[in-house]
Amino acid sequence: MHAERARLAPLLPGDGRPGGRWSVHRTVINGIPFHLRTGVPWRDVPSQYGPWKTVHERHRRWSAGGTWDKILRSLLAHADAEDRIGWSMAGIDSTSCRAHQHAAGARTNAPRIPGRRAFPPRHRPDEGLGRSRGGLTSKIHLVGEGGRHPLAFSITPGQLDDAPQLVPVLERLSVPRLTTGRPRTRPDHLSGDKACSSRRNRSYLRRCQIKHTIAEPRSERANRQRRGRGGGRPVGFDKVIYKRRNEVEHTINSLKNFRAVATRYDKRAYVFHGTVALAAIRLWLRP
Known part of the structure; x- marks a missing residue:
């Protein structure tokens, strides 16, 4: 923990600078990971980490400000x-996170219709909440590297498919250089399951010169064969390389070891995005 704090301290805003907005981070920073790991309500964060409202507000502000x-x-x-x-x-890959009942019902700025009683909506379409078999859920779409660490992710409603989210998630991948040079945005090889398969995604990966091993569903194979020459060539598939797809599943499993990620307690999508980002930070800080 001391090694993690030493690596994190220089990256915190205003830490240790006279006249800064936040002069001391240590107490509050210990309280935010406590909530991340245990998933307890903010009001139940132990007082040794400072006032619960300060801990929550610090996390909310840093999530909103990026x-x-x-x-x-x-x-x-x-x-x-x-x-x-x-x-x-x-x-x-992607994973669904069950939303707690307190995560629904964020306020909306929709105009009130005169003469009609205003009922608060169950959930807003822009808050990353959707209906699935398990009720209200959010989905984390994730790109993980071979060392089982997250590289980029996005939050969507739980009922959305994986294939349309492949391009937006890959466009979020941007690793800056400490020296001169453009940020790195492309892995050498990408693997995915059948849910990520589509002609649009394969064309995008070819344009970006990213080798890929993505399983082809039976429906796509049958449609391609039915169209004959117009359906294009059969997709390449290497079973040996595809076995490494479990690496991203291990990455998702590591993220969901944090109870505040496995179950969404945050009402706003940007706060839950900050929660997942903090979990990714903890994984990268570990030796």
Whole structure:
């Protein structure tokens, strides 16, 4: 824990600077990971970490301002400089997170219709909540590297399919260089399951010169064969490379070891995004 704090301290905003907005981070920073790991309500965070409202407000502000994302990008840059990112093989997958009942019902700014009683909506379409078999859920779409660490992710409603989210998630992948040069945005190879398969995704990966091993569903194979020459060539598939797809599943499993990620307690999508980013930071800080 001391090693993690030593690596994290220089990346925190205003830490230790006279006249800064936040002069001391240590107490509050210990309280935020406590909530992340245990998933307890903010009001039940032990008083040894300071007032619960201060702990919650710090996490909310840094999630809204992109502070957690900036820290994650900085850690990725240092990891890339130390050659600790497995660019040779990356995997993409998604996982559903059950939303707690308190995560629904965020306020909306929709105009009130005169003469009609205003009922609060169950959930807003822009808050990453959707209906699935398990009720209200959110989905985390994730790109993980070969060392079983997250590289980029996005939050969507739980009922959305994986295939349309492949391009947006890969476009979020941007690892800056500590020296001069453009950020690295492309892995050498990408693996994915049948849910990520589509002609659009394969065309995008070919344009980006990213080798890929994505399983083809039976429906796509039958449609391609039915169209004859117009359906294109059969897709390449290497069973040996595809076995490494479990690496991204291990990455998702590591993220969901944090109870605040496995179950969404945050009402707003940007706060839950910050929660997932903090979990990714914890994984990268570990030796």
